[in-house]
Amino acid sequence: MKTTVVEVLILLAIVAQPVFLFYFLLYNSYTLWLVALSALRVRRRVAGHFIEDLDLIDLGDLTKPLTMIVPAFNEEVTIVESVSGLIQCDYPRHEIVIVSDGSTDGTLERLARAFALRRTDIPYRGAIATARIRGMYVATVQLPPGVMQVLVIDKENGGKADALNAGINASTAPYFVSLDADSILDERALKELMRVVQEDPRVVAVGGQVAIANGCTIRNSRVVEIGLPARSLARFQMVEYLRSFTTGRTGLDHMDAILVLSGVFAVFEKDTVIRAGGYLTPFVRHRLTEEYVGGGVGTVCEDMEIVVRLHRYLRDKLHQRRIAFLPHPVAWTEVPETLESLRKQRGRWYRGLRESLRYHRGMLWRRKYGRIGWFALPAFWIFEYLGPIVELSGYGLVLFLVVMEQVLKVRFINSDFLWAFLLASLGYGVLVNMCAVLVGAWRFRFGLADRLQRGLLPFSRRRDVLVLLLYAVLENFGYRQLTLYWRLRGLWDAWRGKTGWEKFARVGFREGVAPAHG
């Protein structure tokens, strides 16, 4: 019996060792490749960012109007501050549509008090089916010249995607921007994204980097200084954001294969989104969504699903259009600072990823989808969807074999393999992290005038970057494995049929230093 077990374990070790080693090498090389691509992109975009004449948007008659859609579900803590920030947003022609998605707290009351809302009838085009609308309100307070109107839609709960669809229906502008009620926009954010749309008519959607607000100095609803979060958990997430979002998405954008535009802040061409069926919800009854993903289904990560569906739609219809991404921060959001909140968030992201990938698996390995079908989607399947299973199995197997060696007094693991495995998974991972942090913190200098150093995340203190580099090293030892485990739990939840949002409780932005405790 013992001989059989030993034989099986030896066979397992022989087969599994090169597989896991190869996987980790492949994964870290893929990430490093994206970091390298993003370094090129960042250099150019930071230069472009510096020399943009955004004030010209104010002067041109061709400036395109824009609707800012703010889905809000029980956001009474932050809603008035968020909307006040949006009203101040520097853009010459925009309207704000706040969609209270069946809020049960004082969201609507706080809005009504702050903006003197009045019930009204508006031309509402039900282009996308949504949950029932209860009422519409228009702000009667004096608005700055660039704000066309502030509209509040009160509807029954249908989820964030459904709220966005209601906002699209009420929008009167050709472009809309999806926003989170609890994020902070950069003052130039709208102009920067709309400049991309304005200058390149092929762009149907453009998103920007969403950075972590924890630890930043916030004044008048604006981030005025970038800082390091006080809590380690948020610092680890900062490293993760730099690796996966800042450099990962920028690298994919360099290949014209971006698959996710953060729901916190992205601009879309309204007609194209309507033609593609709108955001995916069980209420949507569109022929195209039924053809692509089937009817009556929703997703918890609508921001990824809509981007993948737009790619599919554009390529199916042979439209020569594209989806763009800006690497510098345009919006700031609060990240979870407790393990429980982070677990919920990661579980939800993973379920959303799984849904989007499964809905659009028909795009895999199809020539007409180009780099999306041949590179981006396969990479997401292998590294993002299957990654947690493979990586945790790798770590688990090594541990298991080490234990079995002690129990059975038989040598299963080649010590060379063990070192190579640790090097490929942890050592290489540390290097990738450090490169991602340095790409984010690298500064460039243009011109001769005063203080013209620019960077993607211009930390004001060099010490912050050095601390972040330390966290880039530590991230591989514990935190990373923990997030893999949470993602696996997300998969378990998905198998059990869980579909809820599990929204984490926000602290709300405070003037001065953003949520950062301790």
Next chain:
Amino acid sequence: MSSLAIITIVASVLLGVGVLAVLVWVGHTSYLNFIERRLARRKGIYRELVAELAAREHALLEPELHRVATLLDFEALEAVLEEQARGTTDRPSWLLEVYDRLGLLDKYIDRLRTARRWRERAFAAELLGRVGNAKAVPALLATVQATRTEDGDVREIALRALARIADPRAVDELVASLRTADPWLAPRLADILARHGVLVVDPLVTFLNEPGRHPARAWAANVLGEVGATQAFPALARGLADPDDEVRAKSATALGRLGDRRALAPLLEHLLADPAPFVRARIAGALGRFDGPEVIDHLVRGLGDPAWWVRMRSVEALEQIGARAEGPLLSALEDADPEIRIRAAAGLERLGVPDVLVTLIERGDRLPEVMETLAKFAGAGAGELMSELLAHPSGSVRAAAVAAIRRGAPPDLAMRLLATVRDDPDAAVRAATLEALGAEGAGSAEASLVAGLRGARDSGERVRVITGLGEFPDEHTRGTLMQIIHADPSPEVRSAALAAVRGMLEAEDRIDLGRSALDDPSLLVRRAAVGLFAGMAPERAFPPLLRALRADDDPAVLASVAELAEAAFPAFADLALRISPDGPEALLVAQVARYVHHPDLPRLLPALARSGSAEVREAVAALWRHRPGVVDGRALEELTLDPVVAVRREAAGAAAGAGAWPLLARMAEDPDAEVRREAALAMAGAPRLPGAALATLAHLADDQEMAVRAAAYVGRLLQGTPVPLPPGLDPAAAAGAVRTAAELPVLRETARTAAGEDRRLAAALALALLGDDVARDVARSDPIPSIRHRVSGALELSASAQEGE
């Protein structure tokens, strides 16, 4: 080589690469900081020189330029000029002249043409946009048109530079480019041309008159409309008959913008005849800028157009025309499309038609006609208008609205609206409402409401039904409402049920219910619970209410209690004087008193201020801090000597609010640094301090604690004394004090516009501690050189302090 050796080598390489990357980053940032600091030092003297150039008459620039051109450190001068160029969105003529005369313009044009690196070309293009003139236009146009060879970003930046330059001498060149422009470039060039104003009219009219189907001709028409070129009328009128759809559409819009009545005839002719629906829609839109019976007549015919957009634009144009177009808009209320109907209803509402209808109903004038119109509004789905009419104070208006809804509205809208007026005070309206609801009597109405309550999943609907249930106060209804109060998940519904059940309970039951509802997690419900204590004898209501209330409850709940207290102030005062000043009820009285504005309130507070409980004393001090009008001087003095630090801190704020400067002078000697700092901050935030208080601030500025010194220093700045940053004082601590004590918008306004130089400088120095943009503006553009210098210095000091951190 063994496997282990290979692994060791690979690990060493990884480690080496990581360490090297970090070292390179450290070296790079150090280098950038070094060159920036070095250049900053060299720029100092040139700032004055350039400021003098800016102030000179154009004719006197020449000798100054000669002097400038002989300078040795040209790089530093260029840096200062670049700062000026970037510091403003205008293009001051002296700056353009200086750039041209010093040869910098030629330098950048040359760089745009020949630089090898894209970044240099992009930088040159951008700077040319800021300081260039017509001389730079050919090079920029060549860059824009080099689609096959030039970098996309550089071309885009060159386009923006062209838009910014807007030099009249470049018009011919730009129009020539428009003639050959690709479809993507034409709108951008049109935008640039429109910034040149009337100078572009003649060449564009010539272009528009040319035969052929070049797509850019449409953009020429667009620009002519944007610049309001009346002399382009004939060409634009001809454009309406152009074979190109786009030219016809843009000509129509341009003619609308010109507002020339000669355009009416061709526009009216094409409104019904043009084959392209989008051109007809544009023509309808353009007609909205005109008036006259023939325009209205044609727009009415536009309402019958099969194309949705033509009908929508016609409705919008009619609304733009105003009161004379009311009749046609009323007919649009019957359009087949619901969006057009609702758009017409919104337009009529803006024109004030419903107000006229209301007046007619109240006068009893032309009722059949009015009812017909109201029914049309209801039929168009104007739900909110009908809601407003149903809530109108006049019973006849509400009854007319009910009748109109029954006649015209779709059934679901009728039910929704009628549900909102179940509590109408007028029995006749209620009867009509119930009748409209299909109920045959009170009993069956109640039964149908309770049934509706069970079936209603939407909380708003439940609230409306509950409001209706309040009409039927009996045992059964009360039981139903009590169930809702205890079990419904929606706070709106629970609070509506509390309000509805109020009239059905005895005083004792109301107190019990109110006490339990004050534990509800929802603020809405707790506020409604306070309402249960209203309308009963105050002596009976206040004791249990205070016992059930939480001192840390939301201010909105405390304010609701304060409303009750204000309404029955004698009873509240009596209770406040009877209770123990040391107990938890005293704390509640102090919290509630903060929202009470009764004239006798001040006599309650001294006793509470002498409470044995520090919490109560602190609450009273906080009350006085926010309401200096009710301060009792002697009690406040005692609080400033309180043994508890938190109380003394609040008392410092109260003393500053009440202008008790001698008390604050004594608090400046307080043994606790926090209290001294609070005193300094409170004085800093006061509107204008007398001499004695300023002396106290000056005294605190020598305090041994850094935080106190920082607060006092900031206090002096905020009071308009532009003292320099004392040596050894941490700018970060001072910045923190500015954030706490100052209202930044006011401070910014002072720094920008105050007449007194000292006040302006002091405000800018305070802002400089924060690195605020307004301080930078002042450093760049304040008319007084010494202010600019001092604020620049303060900014550099605070920036270097931040770097040091």
